[in-house]
Amino acid sequence: MIINRQHWVWAAFVIVASVVATLFYVGEFYPERLPLTARLPASLHRDVRETGRSVGGTPLGLIYGSIAAAIFVFAALLGLRRKRPTLKVGRLQVWLKGHIWLTILTIPLVLLHCGFSSGSPMTRWFLAIYGIVMLSGFYGLALQHFLPRLMKERVPLETIFEQIPHLRSQMRESALELRKSLEPAPAPAPVPITTTAAPATSLATAGIPAVAEPLTSTAATSVTEVLPDPSIPVFREFMDEAALPYLSAHRGEKLLLGSQRVSDDQFRLLKISVGNDWQARLEQLQAWCDERRQLDLQTKLQHWLHGWLLVHIPFSVLLLVFTTWHVIAALFFY
Amino acid sequence: MQPSTDKLDVGEKLSTEKLLEYLPWLKEIPAPQLKWAEGAAVLRRFKRGDIVCDEGAFGSTAFYIVSGKVNIFIANKIAHVKTRRGLGGFVARMKSFLVSDKQEHRDENTKTFIPIDASVDLSVNSPLAQLTAGELFGEMTCRTFQPRSATVQASEECVMVEFLRVILDMLMGSREVDAVTKASTKVKVGTFKGTTFKVELDKKYRERSLNNHLRSVPLFASVDETFLALLNQKVELVTFGKSQVICKQGDPADAFYLIRSGMVKVANAMPGGDMVRTYLGRGDYFGEIGLLFNQPRGATCTALDTVSLVKIGREDFDQMLTNFPKVKAMLTEVAEARIKSSQKKALPRGLNLDEFLNQGLFEAQNLLVIDLDRCTRCDLCVRACAEAHDGVTRLLRDGLRYDKYLVATTCRTCRDPLCMTQCPVGSIRRKDNLEIIIEDWCIGCSKCAELCPFGNINMHPVEFMEEVKLAQAAPVAGETPKPVAAPKKSFKAATCDLCTDLSMPSCVYACPHDAAKRVDPTEYFTRQFISGSRGEPIKFDRRTTHDAEPLNSGRKK
Secondary structure: OOHHHHHHHHHHHHHHHHHHHHHHHHHHHHHHHOOOOOOOHHHOOHHHHHHHOOOOOOHHHHHHHHHHHHHHHHHHHHHHHOOOOOOOOOOOOHHHHHHHHHHHHHHHHHHHHHOOOOOHHHHHHHHHHHHHHHHHHHHHHHHHHHHHHHHHHHOOOOHHHHHHHHHHHHHHHHHHHHHHHHHOOOOOOOOOOEEOOOOHHHHHHHHOOOOOOOEEHHHHHOOOOOOOHHHHHHHHHHHHHHHHHHHHOOOOOOOOOHOOOHHHHHHHHHHOOOOHHHHHHHHHHHHHHHHHHHHHHHHHHHHHHHHHHHHHHHHHHHHHHHHHHHHHHHHHOO | OOOOOOOOOOOEEEEEHHHHHHHHHHHHHHHHHHHHHHOEEEEEEEEOOOOEEEOOOOOOOOEEEEEEEEEEEEEOOOEEEEEEOOOOOOOOOOEEEEEOOOOOHHHHOOOEEEEEEEEEEEHHHHHHHHEEEOOOHHHHHHHHHHOOOOOOOOOOOEEEEEEEHHHHHHHHHOOOOHHHHHOOOOOOOOOOOHHHHHHHHHHHHHHHHHHHHHOOOOOOOOOOHHHHHHHHHHEEEEEEEOOOOOOOOOOOOOOOEEEEEOEEEEEEEOOOOOOOOOEEEEOOOOOOHHHHHHOOOOOOOEEOEEEEEEEEEEHHHHHHHHHHHHHHHHHHHHHHHHHHHHHHHOOOOOHHHHHHOOOOOOOOOOEEEEEEEOOOOOHHHHHHHHOOOOOOOEEOOOOOOOOOOEEOOOOOOOOHHHHOOOOOOOOEEEEEOEEEEEEOOOOOOHHHHHHOOOOOOEEEEEHHHHHHHHHHOOOOOOOOOOOOOOOOEEEEEEOOOOOOOOOOOOHHHHOOOOOOOOOOHHHHHHEEEEEOOOHHOEEEEEEHOOOOOOOOOOOOO
């Protein structure tokens, strides 16, 4: 999701809520630092400096902790919400905005809940996991700001992600077919070759009188073999050594044709080396290689775009487990 | 899709002499031309219960009933594919059902008669009619290779002549060869003046079918029998050849037309060429705007192929309006809707017009676009569509790009709906809001799906819809029994229904990144792109990308 001006209400809410929470925190525990009174009713007031208890155990700390825990649960529900995208419980867009901004709100809430103290080793683990979840979330959010655009610009032949293996195998099959067509044909039975006379102009320039009648090889020459096309071995060698390995490779980035620049150079050279009859097929082969490169890039970008979830989701589950444990422990000891 | 069964390879070949016995009107054709009829007709004999032709099957012939009677009916289920909630409540799931119009009325203007390729129309409630000796059916299939519009079954022993277009043209005399064809072909193509068969057919139509046909048009539903009988005598039956202009934009309005057979293209002249507004088929009407508002023709109407029309002159039309104010009110409403829809077609300004036109975006009215700068390719739009339609998505997140937008593969509700041009039973049509709707009597021939240039119409297998099977298996007391014929088609055409039961399309609703939008492309893209004054290059304005509302947002709360 791209953070833009449409999010200003959410941003304003988070800022105001953070300021209010901080005011109450300072008003409750450090009233002398505030020119105004901002604290809970006297019956709920606990002075941590006198009692030596942690902030999290005070009513205000518990309120902060409860809100943060509730936000964690809400944030986790997004995963379930995505499983049923048409459920009439609000647009997914609103859920995602809530997921982003409310979890940002948990940063001040968690900090105020724990009173800027890391506490016990278990709590430190808890905070570490929380940190990983938040950082991976921010990382994912940042990626969503530029990777879709990058994909749009650099992968104009973008296709449905699930179709990529199929497309790759199709291109490989087509290339194999092309390769088969380059195999030397079985030796044909000797047949006389009919050759037409060379153009009159060229003969004239050579000082030889032009011959209007076609010449047959039986009359003019004894050559009976079909001359091999010199383009074929060059094309075949290129296919065997570069194109086919590239189109068949699971990961083609490190191969010769994986680089756009090298590929362009290779094909340019090849186009010079082969005859006109082969140019169309060479163009086709180049198009396959270009498309393969784009599909590889799309795969890579798609993995980047969604890969962060491999960290974010497991750690979020772990965070929920720790939160549950933390709530039970707090209730038990309170 | 049923394979073609009528290639004149079945039946008794008819020599010219024999043919003249069965179709004596052909004697009016000059002998040199009559030679062309050799081998173009066969005699077919059917026993009681034999199927003459199946609905949806392709063909190229027409049938003339020499003796006997046939039943003509729609065998496929009269129902439409509908999406709605399956379980209800919080965990509601969307499912596709087949729903008949009786169970859930979709549109107040739904026709009560199904137009078919014969001189009769079928009632939606009981789609069965009978044809007798001396009648013709399969004319449109013969002329335009449309799939058969209905199943025809012999109700007693029948003898029929099945023939190719050349004989139909000889009889009806409506073969027109346009200048381009004439110039490009060396083969001599005959033009036939027609025979008295056409006159007799018109007479029969006037006696037997015209009143029903007029009555089938919602406009004339409230007109009394006396007036209808009067109208029957006064109307003119006219025929137009392929590409012939019926009325021209700007000409004075002199008549109202009701389409008896064939397709009519309605287009507006625009700078750069004609803009197709819609296609009208059998049972549709046009020409009312000019008469109602006393103004020149607002559009040019052209025959797509041979078109037979019922023409009501200005005087009779005015008399009808005076005598029947209800008809006038109804006509005014339709006319205003048509005027409104044509006014929407203003040329967009400030767009990359080449690309816009090449991709057919100007023709689209309601486009699903995906902002590729925002889309994380999570495919939730596709999953939501599948969830909303019984697991079968009607949307593919693939297609052409227009600037930073992906134009997804799903119905665009085109302004020039090619999908409508060859429906043999006229079941695909527009609602008043120009949304494309597939009527209950779709016979599953898939012609619309083939014609859609964007591949946006799906064929839904009917077998999946168990609920409907069960509902239809239970007979309703007092209901007319339907003709006994095993339905051979098991498909219904379905296209994006814009999730009309929901507040907004599922794809838009489910997109978490605000990337998917259903928009009127002309309006939306004009708003998105700022055209520089004095012909400067078009620039994209990123500030205005996020404030567009989906077209049907807030439609139903």
